[in-house]
Amino acid sequence: MARVLVVDDAxxxxxxxxxxxxxxxxxxxxxxxxxxxxxxxWQELRPDLTTLDITMPEKDGLAALKEIISIDPxxxxxxxxxxxQESKVLESIKLGAKDFVVKPFQADRVLDAVSKALA
Amino acid sequence: MSAxxxxxxxxxxxxxxxxxxxxxxxxxxxxxxxxxxxxAAVPNGTHPxxxxxxxxxxxxxxxxxxxxxxxxxVMTTLGARRLAAAMMGEALPEDDAELTxxxxxxxxxxxxxxxxxxxxxxxxxxxxxVEISIPEIRRFDDPAQALEAYDPTPxxxxxxxxxxxxxxxxxxxxPNAFIVRMNRxxxxxxxxxxxxxxxxxxxxLVRDVPLRLWAELxxxxxxxSRLVGLPPGAVVELDHEVDEPIDLYVDDMCFAQGRLVxxxxxxxxxxxxxxxxxxxxxxxxxxxxxxxxxxxxxxxxD
Numbered sequence: 001m002a003r004v005l006v007v008d009d010a011x012x013x014x015x016x017x018x019x020x021x022x023x024x025x026x027x028x029x030x031x032x033x034x035x036x037x038x039x040x041x042w043q044e045l046r047p048d049l050t051t052l053d054i055t056m057p058e059k060d061g062l063a064a065l066k067e068i069i070s071i072d073p074x075x076x077x078x079x080x081x082x083x084x085q086e087s088k089v090l091e092s093i094k095l096g097a098k099d100f101v102v103k104p105f106q107a108d109r110v111l112d113a114v115s116k117a118l119a
Numbered sequence: 120m121s122a123x124x125x126x127x128x129x130x131x132x133x134x135x136x137x138x139x140x141x142x143x144x145x146x147x148x149x150x151x152x153x154x155x156x157x158x159a160a161v162p163n164g165t166h167p168x169x170x171x172x173x174x175x176x177x178x179x180x181x182x183x184x185x186x187x188x189x190x191x192x193v194m195t196t197l198g199a200r201r202l203a204a205a206m207m208g209e210a211l212p213e214d215d216a217e218l219t220x221x222x223x224x225x226x227x228x229x230x231x232x233x234x235x236x237x238x239x240x241x242x243x244x245x246x247x248x249v250e251i252s253i254p255e256i257r258r259f260d261d262p263a264q265a266l267e268a269y270d271p272t273p274x275x276x277x278x279x280x281x282x283x284x285x286x287x288x289x290x291x292x293x294p295n296a297f298i299v300r301m302n303r304x305x306x307x308x309x310x311x312x313x314x315x316x317x318x319x320x321x322x323x324l325v326r327d328v329p330l331r332l333w334a335e336l337x338x339x340x341x342x343x344s345r346l347v348g349l350p351p352g353a354v355v356e357l358d359h360e361v362d363e364p365i366d367l368y369v370d371d372m373c374f375a376q377g378r379l380v381x382x383x384x385x386x387x388x389x390x391x392x393x394x395x396x397x398x399x400x401x402x403x404x405x406x407x408x409x410x411x412x413x414x415x416x417x418x419x420x421d
Contacts, residue, residue, distance in 0.1 A: 086381050089381055
């Protein structure tokens, strides 16, 4: 079981990811709706793993990922991308993200990515 | 409207409607829950939102990079509530009560994913990555409000849908620049070698010979002493930038370049952009759809 921070600007997606993680026995310890909040919450909670949406207002997922990795290079982050964001996905992997899931996704795909990132 | 502009407009409309349909069918997978109706160019002087049913909810997402254009998906309030319920696995509502905050977020997310798919379709045709904005939701109690909400563009196309028994309309506000770029892409796609190349000079005798094909992300040189000392977790920088094309090899021969892409199933694939020895253009027949590789991308060191 991992302590997870879920970041997405859409409340609906936060709920979907949270439901999937809870179903898989993980503990969602916090949520954030943009990149700025994500970095703040990450520093406060120090989660085992973070799911991070790429496209968000104020500060996007890539900028937030950069900051989180600069604080802790071993941070485990899974990116949530929409279709057609290949270059951003590649950039995030280069920056240190452990894996990615493409929306719309099934709960099992999220859990697979989490298991892989925690391995 | 010229014939070529109309052809481009219809191409934009059809490919976007197909992309939208693909995403909606994931949310509403049962037969008959989603149907696609007519895709039609909007005559000059007619607003694409004209005659929408109310009360309704409109979610708009713009193309903001690569090309520009406005995309509005408008559905009845009941349709929006039903779509949100389907996305959350809940029973379908029967009344058009106000959308909750979560319903609204679900509808916005649906539009976000539909337009991401549409942007990916446009990227394939235009050969340039198209990005989208964050969705914006508006509610209309009167059709006149919808006409004022979105400025008309020189071109527009609409696609009709039925979602869970409710009428919906996709309105694409298309600026002139998008039409020009689509014209150019379509014209390139229909030129010259498409048919000749696929039937090419290869003898039937060698067509079935199996080949080992791989994609190379990049290379790095290092002395053996460093190689053997690499611990687990070490990061080895490669010589390719993220936005550079990668190389495709058959045995040891580099025969093409392409872009690493992610398929709908979260698998890696390569969209071929250039086949060595052929004219350089994004219109190569192999480049119109991602070409999945039987072997996954590999990293090679020398």
